[in-house]
Amino acid sequence: MRSFWSIALATLTKDIRLEWRSKDALNAMLFFSLLVVVIFVFSFDPLAEESRHIVGGLVWVAFLFAAVVALNQTWARELRNQVLDAYRVSPAPANALFLAKAVGNFILVSLLEALMAPLFVIFYNLRVLGPAWQLIPVALLGTWALVVNGTFFAAMSLRTRSRELMLPLLLFPVSIPAVLGMVAGTTNILTGENPAHFYIVLLLTYDVVFTTACLALFETVLQAE
Amino acid sequence: MKQAFPILAVLTAFFLVYAFYQALWVAPTDALQGDVYRIIYYHVPSAWTAFLLFFINFIASVQYLANAKPSTARAARWIVIAIGTVGFFASFVPQVRQQLPTGMYPSSVATTFLIITGLYFVIGKYFGGQDLGGFSAFILAVNTSGAMSPFMPRVMRRFFTKVFGAYGAADGQDLDVLAVTTAEVGVVFCTIVLVTGPIWARPVWGIWWAPGDIRLTSTLVLWLIYVSYLVLRRFSDSAQTQKLAAVLAVFGALDVPLVYFSIWFFRTQHPQPVIGGGGSMDPRMLHVLLISWMAFLSFAFLVCWSRYRLEKLRREVEEAEALESLMETSATFSAGKVPFSQGSK
Numbered sequence: 001m002r003s004f005w006s007i008a009l010a011t012l013t014k015d016i017r018l019e020w021r022s023k024d025a026l027n028a029m030l031f032f033s034l035l036v037v038v039i040f041v042f043s044f045d046p047l048a049e050e051s052r053h054i055v056g057g058l059v060w061v062a063f064l065f066a067a068v069v070a071l072n073q074t075w076a077r078e079l080r081n082q083v084l085d086a087y088r089v090s091p092a093p094a095n096a097l098f099l100a101k102a103v104g105n106f107i108l109v110s111l112l113e114a115l116m117a118p119l120f121v122i123f124y125n126l127r128v129l130g131p132a133w134q135l136i137p138v139a140l141l142g143t144w145a146l147v148v149n150g151t152f153f154a155a156m157s158l159r160t161r162s163r164e165l166m167l168p169l170l171l172f173p174v175s176i177p178a179v180l181g182m183v184a185g186t187t188n189i190l191t192g193e194n195p196a197h198f199y200i201v202l203l204l205t206y207d208v209v210f211t212t213a214c215l216a217l218f219e220t221v222l223q224a225e
Numbered sequence: 226m227k228q229a230f231p232i233l234a235v236l237t238a239f240f241l242v243y244a245f246y247q248a249l250w251v252a253p254t255d256a257l258q259g260d261v262y263r264i265i266y267y268h269v270p271s272a273w274t275a276f277l278l279f280f281i282n283f284i285a286s287v288q289y290l291a292n293a294k295p296s297t298a299r300a301a302r303w304i305v306i307a308i309g310t311v312g313f314f315a316s317f318v319p320q321v322r323q324q325l326p327t328g329m330y331p332s333s334v335a336t337t338f339l340i341i342t343g344l345y346f347v348i349g350k351y352f353g354g355q356d357l358g359g360f361s362a363f364i365l366a367v368n369t370s371g372a373m374s375p376f377m378p379r380v381m382r383r384f385f386t387k388v389f390g391a392y393g394a395a396d397g398q399d400l401d402v403l404a405v406t407t408a409e410v411g412v413v414f415c416t417i418v419l420v421t422g423p424i425w426a427r428p429v430w431g432i433w434w435a436p437g438d439i440r441l442t443s444t445l446v447l448w449l450i451y452v453s454y455l456v457l458r459r460f461s462d463s464a465q466t467q468k469l470a471a472v473l474a475v476f477g478a479l480d481v482p483l484v485y486f487s488i489w490f491f492r493t494q495h496p497q498p499v500i501g502g503g504g505s506m507d508p509r510m511l512h513v514l515l516i517s518w519m520a521f522l523s524f525a526f527l528v529c530w531s532r533y534r535l536e537k538l539r540r541e542v543e544e545a546e547a548l549e550s551l552m553e554t555s556a557t558f559s560a561g562k563v564p565f566s567q568g569s570k
Contacts, residue, residue, distance in 0.1 A: 149476075156469050160461035169456050173449040174476050177483040198490050202483070209479055217472050220290065224465035 011100035056186035129192030141203035142182035240520035278411035286474035309342030450477035
């Protein structure tokens, strides 16, 4: 039997290779968040000063919706040809699969954020007044917070009717503190009025709590019959 | 025990009318807010009832998951005992004491920790597949201890354990039925809180909704989480629903302290108009509040009871139907008629 990490790595490379060849999820996400940005630009026409206060909310709402597009595809791929059933009966640890999927989604959503963030800067004429390097921990921790729960709830909504609809319904209520941390943290950094340290700690706490919970309960969800 | 239901219903109706009378006519008028404040007698008891029901839902869900394996059940038990012990003693440590909001006594915090630990074992004992008697006795004990004389709980307990003792139940499904019941009834009470909150806020604070108010906002998030819990139960009707719902309940419960914490900080940054009265309450008002809570708890218990029974009956019917259709299929097979045979002859 192969070790935990080699199984996780194999699943991860398989997913990344699939995504690299098809680019289904990435293209859909990119175009979707581009549409959201453009619609926001038409809906709000703020001055540079105002935009610093609202853009934190806009940027994360756009990424949240775009991430749902990717998360919905995570497990659907494994349903074809009963791959997931094969995984269930194999002796491979369930958490290796979960971690591989979560890390895969994390890479995908981070890539999306790296590509879309410049667009927000252009459209809203942004200039960061606070310590800009703090945006990196906020973005990384926030993305992990969305992705780890999103991967978990996507696995959960596999067992329901109209599963694409279920994922946001399950994910958004639980993600509220994380979204608040990301939005308020980003706004504080952009405006430079208040320190964002608390929100980084909050996101870190959220990540630790829910990563632990996901790893503890994923096997139950995968094997639920 | 079926005969007890109408008796309890009449008692509840009496309690509710009495609480209504007390709230509108007996309780003194508030010096600052005038008569508007009387909505507190519906708002606060609903909130307490909803939180209690959600808490029971959480415990039932944890135990449902823990019961899958004896080792996890044992581990969960020790974790609960550890939390209870640490919480009890930590409440008296001076450093923690200073962190408590004014008006909250360390002894009451410690008692809450004890009750939480006790509740875990009470629910585990009576819903692991035994009877409802102890649970109803427990709820009534909680019920009566607030406003009635201290000797009542024991009498009540003995009486109700006798009356409900025959309420036999078969399997570990009970925990799941309890979870559904408390979630549904809790959402109803939570909705009452969210409706009465703005009605109260408008004349007192001048705004319908205070986005930074910690209690309103965290109640709203709690409501959202439990609505999504009910949506999940509605959308998945297979055998896995119970496990998935229990997992979601655990996630929701983990979320609540984080929500509270984040909004607490958010609010300290964005000061709001004065929230709530704070300070101490007139003992006459507190008395009416407790009577009102007793009435609401009785009502919640009554609704939970009938919903619990309904859900159990629904599952029995479902099982019977499944069995019947199975029998029919096997009967068709044994009679030589093969169903679904179109092409092959």
